[in-house]
């Protein structure tokens with residue numbers, strides 16, 4: 001593998017992405033990207049209390065069960081990662097995204113249904129489930145000590161959800177190139193990818209998802225050599241059963257900090273994809289910067305979360321619907 005070449009490619013991709021607007025002249029059509037139609041004031045008249053309802057319900061749930069915060073943030077990522085942020089991950093019919101192997105450990109559906117009920121009481125048939133999930137992820141981040149950001153609203157809920165598409169969401173064994181490809185389709189750069197992976201500063205992972213790393217990484221009966229040996233011992237100990245949980249951030253699992261990145265220095269990333277962000281020369285430099293600059297991590301996390309929430313959104317009159325129940329499309 002020619003790392004220099006990969007770095008050059010990454011850099012070019014980044015430059016191309018940031019200058020693509022300027023390069024296209026004249027602009028081909030007066031068509032704005034869908035996310036440009038989202039507005040922080042979208043529900044100002046139609047549902048003025050929306051954000052306080054969501055805030056209150058998230059507060060209630062996270063106080064009851066701290067781990068739900070991480071679950072909601074991940075649920076939002078998995079929503080946006082498939083068909084854009086359209087609440088397709090919430091649909092509960094046979095063969096939907098929820099039924100996929102890759103969705104097996106998603107949680108927090110009840111929390112979103114609870115918020116939706118509270119919102120429907122005050123603002124019937126007005127607020128999409130996609131918008132509720134997006135704002136819930138913001139508030140969940142806030143409650144575990146992460147940054148605040150303004151949430152643009154106006155997403156519609158999709159009517160299509162398929163398990164097969166959900167299997168494409170990264171599971172932890174992909175290489176950096178395929179991760180970059182995946183994020184690129186969501187309109188996200190390598191900066192967004194490395195920064196958003198910092199969400200793994202909180203939350204947990206089933207042992208099932210990392211088993212191969214512990215015992216049989218490449219099929220040769222050996223563990224992943226890029227893992228700290230003491231950490232490996234600890235994880236083998238904690239993972240007596242596939243259904244056990246281990247922390248994604250080995251040192252400060254309940255704090256929204258940069259220790260996730262600092263652990264990578266010590267070869268203590270839980271997922272292979274986490275550890276590779278450090279060892280890959282295209283992303284390693286940024287990991288280093290984030291590990292050293294907590295303020296930069298927090299401010300960029302806010303920026304990248306807004307971009308994630310913009311991914312392939314449905315906007316406008318004849319796209320999608322405002323679901324009445326988040327589990328089902330409208331009759």
Ligand code: HEM
Pocket residue numbers: 067069070071073074077105107170171172173179193196197199200202203204205206207209248271273
């Ligand atoms: C870069 C690609 C990513 C990969 C490969 C990945 C993979 C994973 C895996 C395997 C788990 C554990 C699942 C289990 O319980 O078995 C997990 C959990 C989690 N992920 Fe990611 N993830 C990625 C990106 C993201 C992004 C972009 C976010 C949000 C911005 C995110 C937020 C979370 C959170 C908060 C958890 C903990 C969930 C909980 O405690 O229930 N991840 N991820």
Ligand SMILES: *[C@@H]1O[C@H](CO)[C@@H](O)[C@H](O)[C@H]1NC(C)=O
Pocket residue numbers: 092093109327
């Ligand atoms: C989702 O669908 C399954 C199977 O039909 C059902 O058992 C479950 O209760 C549903 N979940 C919700 C939240 O409606």
Ligand SMILES: *[C@@H]1O[C@H](CO)[C@@H](O)[C@H](O)[C@H]1NC(C)=O
Pocket residue numbers: 001174175177178
């Ligand atoms: C990354 O993974 C993809 C998909 O499995 C594979 O086609 C590609 O060759 C891999 N790239 C590198 C650099 O290992």
